[in-house]
Amino acid sequence: MSAMVTDRPRRVLVTGGGGYVGARLVPQLVERGHRVRVLDLFLYGEDVFDGVASGGGLECVRGDLRDAGLLARALEGCDAVIHLACISNDPSFELDPVLGRSINYEAFPPLVRLSKEKGVRRFIYASTSSVYGVSDSPEVTEEHPLVPLTDYSRYKALCEPILLEQAGAGFVPVVIRPATVCGYSRRMRLDLTVNILTAHAVQRRIVTVFGGDQTRPNIHIQDMVDLYTMLLDMPDERVARKVLNAGCANHRVSDLARMVKTVVEEERPDGGPITIETRASDDKRSYRITSDRIRKELGFVTRHSIEDAVREVARAIGDGRISDPLGNQRYYNIRTMQAVELK
Numbered sequence: 001m002s003a004m005v006t007d008r009p010r011r012v013l014v015t016g017g018g019g020y021v022g023a024r025l026v027p028q029l030v031e032r033g034h035r036v037r038v039l040d041l042f043l044y045g046e047d048v049f050d051g052v053a054s055g056g057g058l059e060c061v062r063g064d065l066r067d068a069g070l071l072a073r074a075l076e077g078c079d080a081v082i083h084l085a086c087i088s089n090d091p092s093f094e095l096d097p098v099l100g101r102s103i104n105y106e107a108f109p110p111l112v113r114l115s116k117e118k119g120v121r122r123f124i125y126a127s128t129s130s131v132y133g134v135s136d137s138p139e140v141t142e143e144h145p146l147v148p149l150t151d152y153s154r155y156k157a158l159c160e161p162i163l164l165e166q167a168g169a170g171f172v173p174v175v176i177r178p179a180t181v182c183g184y185s186r187r188m189r190l191d192l193t194v195n196i197l198t199a200h201a202v203q204r205r206i207v208t209v210f211g212g213d214q215t216r217p218n219i220h221i222q223d224m225v226d227l228y229t230m231l232l233d234m235p236d237e238r239v240a241r242k243v244l245n246a247g248c249a250n251h252r253v254s255d256l257a258r259m260v261k262t263v264v265e266e267e268r269p270d271g272g273p274i275t276i277e278t279r280a281s282d283d284k285r286s287y288r289i290t291s292d293r294i295r296k297e298l299g300f301v302t303r304h305s306i307e308d309a310v311r312e313v314a315r316a317i318g319d320g321r322i323s324d325p326l327g328n329q330r331y332y333n334i335r336t337m338q339a340v341e342l343k
Contacts, residue, residue: 010122010232011035013078015065015111016085021126023048023187025082025225030057032229037061039074040085043340044330048186066107068114075118082124082228083111086156089191092333093152099343105155112163116171122239123163123173124231129217129245131157131177135287142177142243142293149285160243167241174231174239179217179247179289181224183309184316190331194218194306197257198313199325201264205274211281212254217247217289220304227300238298248302250288254278256306263310268318 017026017038029036030052037059038049052058063070065085075081086104087093093100115123131154132140133147148154163173182194190196193216201207227246231239251259254276261274294300316322322331329335 010080011037011078012080012082012232013037013039013074013120014082014084015039016083018042018044018046018048018060018187019084019088020185020187020189020192021181021221021224021228022084024185024221025084025228026058027052028225028229029232033057034232035059037074037078039063039065039071041342043336043342044187065111066102068110071111072114072118075114075120078115078118078120080122080124080232081111081115081120082126082232084126086126087152087337088333090150090152091191092337093150095334095337096342097151100151101155104152105158108159109162112166112173116166119170121170121172122232122236123171124228125159125163125173125175127160127175127177128153128156129177129179129247129287129289130285131160132287132289134285138288140245140287140289142245164241164243172236172240174241175243176227176231177243177245177289178224179219179245181221182218182306182313183221183304184312184321185221186321188313188316188322188331189333190322190325191333193253194256194260194309195313197260198264198310199317199322201260201274202268202271202314202317203326205271206277207257207260207274208277208279209254209257210279211283212252212257212278214253214281214284214286215250215288216253216256216285217250217287218256218306218309219246219248219302220306220309222304223248223302226303227294230298230300234298242297244294244298245289245291246294246300247289247291248304249306251306259306260310263307264314267311267314
């Protein structure tokens, strides 16, 4: 298998590029000289790319991934795909399971097939670390059995072999299983653990923890962006058919709450002390992932901490980049989906 040329800009299609990770990834790709086409419904607004398109490296296509004709046109001329588009997280998926299945699963085989037909050479798929389900293993590696607990994670898992079995000369797939992402993005999400704890700490000076003993893996959004950027440029033989965990650290939810309390009190001391409240929870999901393989095989090491993410979000609330954090539906996937009645 020949190595992918890495010394020239790529034409990249980013599906779901107007979302939480995409809104931070796309500007970086453009800045690095790649020509980027974003296919997205832009349910959360198109202003996430204000100031980026003026350089000519960005093209936005507003539309549905399930529209085969639109998808074929969006893929025209692209030699790489970063597939981020999905109904993201369990509550959003469960709001309309039929919709979730159609976007997260049924639309995937046509996307892979069309990508190959259109000459795409590198296909990066954002799966999820929740494919492992609940595990008491101290080291959840990529060989750990997949026991997804929800339809969201089950369909993520089912897409992986569909992509990998298409690998061959000229088509190089790689699967990433990210931990829960945290930190600031212009398409902000406040329905993710670290981010929402931070928002409540800043606004209410109270952090509510449901359960607390559950262990969850996390990763800073900038590390995710750097990983996707790196994966575009690595030689074929380094990444072909790889399935890789991507996380920074595993923490109990109660420990995350204490981190949030400490950082926000440092950043916003004028608000007074922050109280941590603990409540019972039926959500027993607890797992930890190890990212040793991606470090050993690709040399990828995270550079940002959970505290960095808390600091970013707290400052963005403080300076108004995140306005009305507890009330604005734009920051919450399920609220927005309910409002737009997506079908």
